[in-house]
Amino acid sequence: MTDDADAAAQTDTTAVSRRRMLGGSMLAGLAGTAVGAAGGGFAGYAAATASGGSAGGGDDTVDLRRSYPFYGQGHQGGIATLPQRYAVFMSFSLAAGAGRADLQALLARWSAAGAVLQQGKPVGTVQPQVDVQPPTDTGEAYGLSPASLTVTIGLGPSLFGDRFGLAARRPAVFTELPPLDGDNLDPRLHGGDLSVQACADDPQVCYHAVRNLARLGRNIVFPFWAVLGFGRASAGPGQLTPRNLLGFKDGTRNIASDAEYARFVWVDNSDQAWMNGGTYQVVRKIRMLLETWDVDRIGNQQKIFGRTKTEGAPLSGKAEFDTPNFSAKDADGNPLIDPLSHVGLAARENNDGIMIRRRSYNYTDGLDANGQLNAGLLFISYQKDPNDFIRLQNRLGAHDLLNEYIRHIGSAIFAIPPGPQEGHFIGQSLFS
Ligand code: HEM
Known part of the structure; x- marks a missing residue:
């Protein structure tokens, strides 16, 4: 066999x-x-x-047999895809000597491998016939189901320089993120030339995918920084809203409908045609100061988010999906939702209607050198214009009551080209 x-x-x-x-x-x-x-x-x-599929509708089922097609979907997977339970994000640096042809070969190799991996198959031979050959698939996902794996590949702003002859192909909106309010960045967790996001309902399947892409890219790219995510912190239609590590439901108000994707996520009118059908990925590694949070009063925790803890209802309402009323006041005339609360600052009603697709995961790196819980949110958002994220983050970073309990320590932005047709690779039209 x-x-x-x-x-x-x-x-x-x-x-x-x-x-x-x-x-x-x-x-x-x-x-x-x-x-x-x-x-x-x-x-x-x-x-x-x-x-069926009503938002937040009460089921929490995983079918590990499920697989998603890689080709012919218009967009890459892992963006509008129903959030899987686990993610591995890895940022890569190109080797000093790598050139344009290497970059093309890498994207072709990664695309072909992504298609095979999403079907739950190995990318090569786990047990070669000849003893002196190393295996070409590392083997840890051998016999496991596809587990809804999606592989999403991104291109960093650094690729659009003279080195690869791509300077003229950079979309006008796509540059490195400027310094943002709330930045506390560790240079070891900052930027990257390429990104891979692998999401699946089995963490071993995610890890195997990223590890094998890294192996296939050896000598062209090197892993730069990585985050292992669990407990998806966003929901799709039919999924219960999950909770972040602060214990609050996360993803209640998020982009969900095709119309919202068309309006806020998928690039459709770029000055660079190769980007149409794509989107921009922002990744922030946000550490949470959990020990401090855990001794905060519940009243203050709820004030910080503008929502209740167990139900996740806006403080102006009763149920999770009640629309927040930002002008509602208590008997003393104070707003029920503090204007400096997280949702008070982030909601579309207070940002000229802007929405971003949040698709985050919880992460933990164990303990830090002081024995404190080293954990937080692997925040990932998708938007057709990076300025939508920048605007929101500057507002949150400057004013959010939540800032006392979080630190933005990692950051990167990538262009996510559209999904390829069979026989093509991700980003191919960029080189033509
Ligand atoms: C550790 C960091 C963060 C935590 C714990 C967090 C948590 C939450 C929670 C609990 C909600 C309310 C439930 C919901 O509607 O999903 C929420 C909403 C939201 N968050 Fe965050 N968030 C974080 C960072 C960010 C960042 C960096 C941004 C963007 C720059 C952001 C943008 C939003 C938006 C747009 C909403 C929806 C607001 C609404 O329409 O009501 N969040 N977040």
């Missing part, structure tokens, strides 16, 4: 609803009876399939 056929034969058929499994095992414990895992899983899958 070939590696590919073998992997396909071993495809995992697990469909697991976390809530149902939890509910099922708790009931089983109470009743003293065994609940068959397969039965619970199947029931979860059926329920998910039937539940």
